[in-house]
Amino acid sequence: MRQHLHNYQNCRYHEMTASGLARHKTFSCGLNILYSNIGRNTRQQSEQLRFFEYYSLAHLYRGSGIFLIPGGKPIELHAGDAILIAPGFLHYYGPCHDKAGFEEDNICFFGELPDFLFANGYLQSRIFSQGTTRILEPVHSRLNSGDLLEQLHGVLDFQALLLGLAAEHGSPQQIERRSPIERLLYGIWQNPSHWWTVEEMAQFCQLDRERFRNAFRAHTGSLPKAYVDNFKIDLARHWLETFDWTIEHISRNLGYTDKFHFSRRFKNLTGLAPDHFRRKVREKQAATPPESE
The missing domain is CATH 2.60.120.280 (Regulatory protein AraC)
Incomplete structure (x- = not known):
């Protein structure tokens, strides 16, 4: 053990x-x-x-x-x-x-x-x-x-x-009892490299586009496209803080066309380029004393 x-x-x-x-x-x-x-x-x-x-x-x-x-x-x-x-x-x-x-x-x-x-x-x-x-x-x-x-x-x-x-x-029926929106969210979380279109998400939930947008917003407080975009950037922030992965590796694992596309979206939503964000996080971590046991 x-x-x-x-x-x-x-x-x-x-x-x-x-x-x-x-x-x-x-x-x-x-x-x-x-x-x-x-x-x-x-x-x-x-x-x-x-x-x-x-x-x-x-x-x-x-x-x-x-x-x-x-x-x-x-x-x-x-x-x-x-x-x-x-x-x-x-x-x-x-x-x-x-x-x-x-x-x-x-x-x-x-x-x-x-x-x-x-x-x-x-x-x-x-x-x-x-x-x-x-x-x-x-x-x-x-x-x-x-x-x-x-x-x-x-x-x-x-x-x-x-x-x-x-x-x-739990029960074998638990998966089926999840709402379509809950099953969709789980699919988004499990596969961060996939780019979900609004049409694809609506089809997954078996709703027309407008009803899906309203249902998704009621459940999450966000519109579908913005949710997927913010989810990817939130995950990118976590990876930048946690790992020494290259920007290219992160962008590929989040499904961006290239590291430049990812860097533009990251800066648009956070105000910082990925490298700058990581540098500031590491500087802050270095200046923070470790938590006592």
Whole structure:
């Protein structure tokens, strides 16, 4: 079992990814734990969108916070809320502006079992009420034991917990119960390189153009074309802050014709060229003292 190597904030920087850890000789079962942490006190607010290359289950047991997705309204989080995040789901959750923050336990994982549950509607990115009893703490204790059998028991305990959550909060019909707009938004988030036209989105939702525009705006607060444009730029901001990818690489992964087209759109919407934006972020990061554990 891979030991706890990085603090929670590093998860968003992809220092632990399925692509790297899957090659470890102990990661060979259908449910594999990448990382577990308990008692994390989150106070610093960034509202920076992020996504994971793995699944994450977080449980807030004290305090309050907010949850955001692109184009969506902020959702207030309370003690007892649990958050399940699937790979590729663009989101943010953190402390409220005027609150002291929250304390959480979380486990990041991947494997054939969660992939199967997700594909069949039993797991999905969502918030659900779980109570303030710390359900992940005993799992964490076993996962971080020095005894291999105890670690394997921790994996089995987490598997039982995950199956229980799937039985309580998911069903094969869950995917079908999503509204057409919700299914469209999920498609946009899962494939950021695709350029959705308004006609294509309306056809996906089986609505005429005008009814679709009205329904989309009512759901997201944004018009469809502006939403897709802003989604790509929000994701570009995240990548520029997080990775050392070239501008050409980012533009290609967001579906722009070339890096010049991307740079123009980025500057139009943010006021800064991509290189200038990254430089300012790095200067700010270098000047900010690290958060104390």
